[in-house]
Amino acid sequence: xxxxxxxxxxxxxxxxxxxxxxxxxxxxxxxxxxxxxxxxxxxxxxxxxxxxxxxxxxxxxxxxxxxxxxxxxxxxxxxxxxxxxxxxxxxxxxxxxxxxxxxxxxxxxxxxxxxxxxxxxxxxxxxxxxxxxxxxxxxxxxxxxxxxxxx
Amino acid sequence: xxxxxxxxxxxxxxxxxxxxxxxxxxxxxxxxxxxxxxxxxxxxxxxxxxxxxxxxxxxxxxxxxxxxxxxxxxxxxxxxxxxxxxxxxxxxxxxxxxxxxxxxxxxxxxxxxxxxxxxxxxxxxxxxxxxxxxxxxxxxxxxxxxxxxxxxxxxxxxxxxxxxxxxxxxxxxxxxxxxxxxxxxxxxxxxxxxxxxxxxxxxxxxxxxxxxxxxxxxxxxxxxxxxxxxxxxxxxxxxxxxxxxxxxx
Numbered sequence: 373x374x375x376x377x378x379x380x381x382x383x384x385x386x387x388x389x390x391x392x393x394x395x396x397x398x399x400x401x402x403x404x405x406x407x408x409x410x411x412x413x414x415x416x417x418x419x420x421x422x423x424x425x426x427x428x429x430x431x432x433x434x435x436x437x438x439x440x441x442x443x444x445x446x447x448x449x450x451x452x453x454x455x456x457x458x459x460x461x462x463x464x465x466x467x468x469x470x471x472x473x474x475x476x477x478x479x480x481x482x483x484x485x486x487x488x489x490x491x492x493x494x495x496x497x498x499x500x501x502x503x504x505x506x507x508x509x510x511x512x513x514x515x516x517x518x519x520x521x522x523x
Numbered sequence: 524x525x526x527x528x529x530x531x532x533x534x535x536x537x538x539x540x541x542x543x544x545x546x547x548x549x550x551x552x553x554x555x556x557x558x559x560x561x562x563x564x565x566x567x568x569x570x571x572x573x574x575x576x577x578x579x580x581x582x583x584x585x586x587x588x589x590x591x592x593x594x595x596x597x598x599x600x601x602x603x604x605x606x607x608x609x610x611x612x613x614x615x616x617x618x619x620x621x622x623x624x625x626x627x628x629x630x631x632x633x634x635x636x637x638x639x640x641x642x643x644x645x646x647x648x649x650x651x652x653x654x655x656x657x658x659x660x661x662x663x664x665x666x667x668x669x670x671x672x673x674x675x676x677x678x679x680x681x682x683x684x685x686x687x688x689x690x691x692x693x694x695x696x697x698x699x700x701x702x703x704x705x706x707x708x709x710x711x712x713x714x715x716x717x718x719x720x721x722x723x724x725x726x727x728x729x730x731x732x733x734x735x736x737x738x739x740x741x742x743x744x745x746x747x748x749x750x751x752x753x754x755x756x757x758x759x760x761x762x763x764x765x766x767x768x769x770x771x772x
Contacts, residue, residue: 426739460645
């Protein structure tokens with residue numbers, strides 16, 4: 373049964389990193405904001421405290437903090453000749469679940485750019501020749517150099 | 524609630540109006556509204572429950588004997604340490620199968636059930652516990668037919684290896700069970716048992732971690748970040764600590 377909720381200035385769907393930053397900025401600007409999230413409230417002290425957050429079986433293998441396929445999954449096939457079948461467990465990508473979204477389990481590494489990363493097109497053309505990059509590859513140099521950003 | 528647990532002003536404004544929605548099905552939804560402050564309550568952590576020694580919880584005696592023999596061939600004992608059996612891999616698998624993992628909690632278990640491509644993974648309706656029950660039965664039947672008068676644990680190690688290798692390669696066909704898929708499941712769970720935290724019943728005395736030099740669930744390595752090419756000298760530690768940290772009466 374549809375239930376009508378009080379009107380808000382802004383509704384944010386998904387309170388991960390992006391949604392949280394938006395919510396922070398918009399509420400700071402005085403707007404009335406509601407964020408909607410799927411799954412439980414997440415709390416470091418309760419769900420991944422330092423005493424057992426290193427538990428690889430629980431978190432990395434059994435995927436304790438992730439979306440469970442029984443909640444929501446999708447079907448896939450590799451080509452048109454196959455029949456699309458449900459993903460019964462997640463392997464190749466791991467959707468988040470709960471407040472914080474995928475940010476809760478994010479463990480990427482953000483390496484400092486190398487000087488050549490700022491001028492990648494020029495660098496690759498100097499190194500491998502003008503014809504190395506295909507025409508449809510839109511890779512470009514940044515408008516800033518490493519030296520300009522280096523404090 | 525302790526005052527230090529009260530959210531700061533900025534957190535409060537961020538959380539001015541946050542709703543968490545739990546969709547249970549298409550017609551009803553349970554929503555929890557979080558507003559003004561963090562909904563932190565004491566005593567809500569869920570640390571792992573240590574596995575206790577004792578009788579098998581999932582396996583029948585003959586199943587357990589088969590699994591103990593198999594894990595000891597997948598990870599054989601040698602001069603570097605104990606094998607899968609003495610490391611507790613069968614105990615680990617038994618306790619896992621008796622719990623949520625064995626039931627297939629969280630997996631998508633609805634139809635259609637049809638064989639797909641290898642890239643589409645296991646597509647049958649059986650939970651991991653059910654797959655062990657039928658897989659071990661089929662494997663025991665195969666051994667009985669192929670080596671009359673012997674069970675898998677009674678076979679010489681060479682024959683055990685041949686059976687396991689035949690399952691892995693698919694050259695041995697089990698009745699109504701994919702031998703290769705069952706082997707892959709058994710191998711995966713054996714590795715988990717050898718290297719998971721001892722709190723789950725395997726990796727006994729942290730033998731798996733000692734073998735590969737893994738320091739376990741230590742909290743903080745900041746003292747070591749800048750110390751390159753030096754062996755880390757501290758022994759591994761489990762979620763439960765170490766036996767030599769326990770006060771003896």
